[in-house]
Amino acid sequence: MTLTLADVTLTYPDGDGRLTALDHVSLDVPAGSLTAVVGPSGSGKSSLLAVAATLVTPDEGRVVVAGTDTACLGRAEKTALRRERIGIVFQQPNLLPSLTAAEQLQVMTHLSGGAVRGARGRALELLDAVGLADKADRRPHQLSGGQRQRINIARALMNDPAVLLVDEPTSALDHERGAAVLDLLVTLTTERSTATVMVTHDRAHLDRVDRTVMMDDGRLTAPVAT
Numbered sequence: 514m515t516l517t518l519a520d521v522t523l524t525y526p527d528g529d530g531r532l533t534a535l536d537h538v539s540l541d542v543p544a545g546s547l548t549a550v551v552g553p554s555g556s557g558k559s560s561l562l563a564v565a566a567t568l569v570t571p572d573e574g575r576v577v578v579a580g581t582d583t584a585c586l587g588r589a590e591k592t593a594l595r596r597e598r599i600g601i602v603f604q605q606p607n608l609l610p611s612l613t614a615a616e617q618l619q620v621m622t623h624l625s626g627g628a629v630r631g632a633r634g635r636a637l638e639l640l641d642a643v644g645l646a647d648k649a650d651r652r653p654h655q656l657s658g659g660q661r662q663r664i665n666i667a668r669a670l671m672n673d674p675a676v677l678l679v680d681e682p683t684s685a686l687d688h689e690r691g692a693a694v695l696d697l698l699v700t701l702t703t704e705r706s707t708a709t710v711m712v713t714h715d716r717a718h719l720d721r722v723d724r725t726v727m728m729d730d731g732r733l734t735a736p737v738a739t
C-alpha cells in the first residue's frame with residue numbers, strides 16, 4: 514500500500530476542550546488508484562489531507578507514506594519526505610506571477626535540491642502530459658483558470674511523487690472543465706502510479722474515480738456508490 518492511514522485521530526484545541534477532527538480514521542490507497550473523499554463542510558476532509566501530507570501530526574494512529582512510517586521521522590526528515598514522495602495540489606494554484614508555466618515547475622526541482630539540468634526537459638514533458646505543451650512560455654495572467662489548475666497539477670508531479678493529494682481541484686471550474694481536470698487526474702494516477710486522494714464537494718464526476726469514501730463528523734464511512 515502506498516499510502517496508509519491507520520486508526521488516525523486528530524484533535525484541535527477548542528476553548529477548554531478539544532475538537533475531534535479525525536476520529537479513528539483508516540484508509541489504504543494503493544499505487545495507481547484514485548480515492549475521492551466527499552462529505553459536508555467541517556467533516557474533516559482537509560484535516561485528512563493535512564495528516565496524509567505530514568503537515569499535521571495526528572494525536573494517535575499511523576501515517577505510512579511509500580513504506581515510511583512518518584511517526585519515526587523528525588521535522589527535517591518529514592520535509593524531505595514531503596518534497597520527494599508527496600505531491601500536493603492545493604485548491605488555489607498559487608502560481609508565481611513572474612514565472613512562465615515551465616518555470617513554475619522547474620522551481621520545484623530547485624526547492625528540492627535536485628539536478629537542475631534535467632528540470633526543463635521534465636517540466637516540458639509534464640506540461641505535455643497535462644495538455645499544455647504549447648503554453649510553456651506563458652505567464653499565469655496569460656492562461657485560463659483551467660489551464661492554471663493543470664499547471665498546478667503538473668507542478669505537483671515534478672518530483673515524481675508516490676502519493677498525490679488533491680484539494681478541491683474542480684471547485685473554481687465549470688462543469689466541462691471540471692470533468693476534463695478529473696479525467697486528467699485519473700489518467701495521471703494510472704500512468705504515473707500515484708496513490709491519489711482527492712477531496713471534493715463536487716460529486717458530478719465521481720463515476721470516473723476508483724473509490725469514493727465519505728467523511729462524516731470526523732469519521733470515514735464505508736465506500737459510497739457513485
Ligand SMILES: Nc1ncnc2c1ncn2[C@@H]1O[C@H](COP(=O)(O)OP(=O)(O)OP(=O)(O)O)[C@@H](O)[C@H]1O
Nearest residue numbers: 525526532534552553554555556557558559560561
Ligand atoms: N487549525 C484548526 N484549529 C481548530 N479547529 C480546526 C482547525 N482546522 C480545522 N478545524 C476544525 O476541524 C473540523 C474539521 O475541519 P476540516 O477543515 O478538516 O473540514 P472540511 O471537511 O475540510 O471542511 P470544508 O469542506 O468546509 O473545507 C471543523 O470542525 C473545523 O472547524
